[in-house]
Amino acid sequence: MTLARADLGKLDALLAGCGELQTYLTPRVFAAGDHLIRQGEDCAEIFLVRAGLVKLFYLTRDGKEWVKGFVMDRGMVGSRTAQAGGESSFSAVCLERVDAVAVPYEVFRAALAANLSLAEAVFQFQEALGLKKEEREYDLLCRSAEERYARFVAREPELVSRLTQADIARYLGVTAIALSRIKRRVLGGSGALRRPRGGSI
Numbered sequence: 001m002t003l004a005r006a007d008l009g010k011l012d013a014l015l016a017g018c019g020e021l022q023t024y025l026t027p028r029v030f031a032a033g034d035h036l037i038r039q040g041e042d043c044a045e046i047f048l049v050r051a052g053l054v055k056l057f058y059l060t061r062d063g064k065e066w067v068k069g070f071v072m073d074r075g076m077v078g079s080r081t082a083q084a085g086g087e088s089s090f091s092a093v094c095l096e097r098v099d100a101v102a103v104p105y106e107v108f109r110a111a112l113a114a115n116l117s118l119a120e121a122v123f124q125f126q127e128a129l130g131l132k133k134e135e136r137e138y139d140l141l142c143r144s145a146e147e148r149y150a151r152f153v154a155r156e157p158e159l160v161s162r163l164t165q166a167d168i169a170r171y172l173g174v175t176a177i178a179l180s181r182i183k184r185r186v187l188g189g190s191g192a193l194r195r196p197r198g199g200s201i
Helices: 009-016 019-024 105-114 116-142 145-155 157-162 165-172 176-187
Strands: 026-030 035-037 045-051 053-059 065-072 075-077 091-094 098-104
Touching: 009 045, 009 116, 019 098, 019 105, 045 105, 053 075, 065 075, 065 157, 065 165, 098 105, 105 116, 116 145, 145 157, 145 165, 145 176, 165 176
Parallel strands: none
Antiparallel strands: 026 098, 035 091, 045 075, 045 098, 053 065, 053 091
């Protein structure tokens, strides 16, 4: 699955046909640098991203940023901990202008309980996100930094082209200096992607 871009077409159509939800769907436009969600704060909304690029990240107590993932052009953003009555464990910041639709979580949840087709579409979307999360965990725990970079470039060329080198490094779990060295080894002098030794893409 393309990173955080499970198709929302079916979900969009179902939401448009869900009359009881229409008064709660709020179109929102965010500028680059705006936050959809802030770590440590309440957030009772779910955001359906229609266009743009959002970074999801954790911030440690000493100010170190760990990138959780990205949502590009189509995706769903929401904090499970905040929806459960707590505070969000992560932040979601716009890297570009973002067009989204916001809906209160409790309203969305009630609509799922009343609409089997909508619930099925959301379940399929969540399955795709679960697969992405599992692959992400395996990458971080079992693959080398070179393998992670090679796979990221091969699978997400458009996303890579829209990210800064600093955000790519944080996503891969390496420093910016280490990323420069990895790029030279993986891409070589020609800039063409080379298969990491002993690994697969």
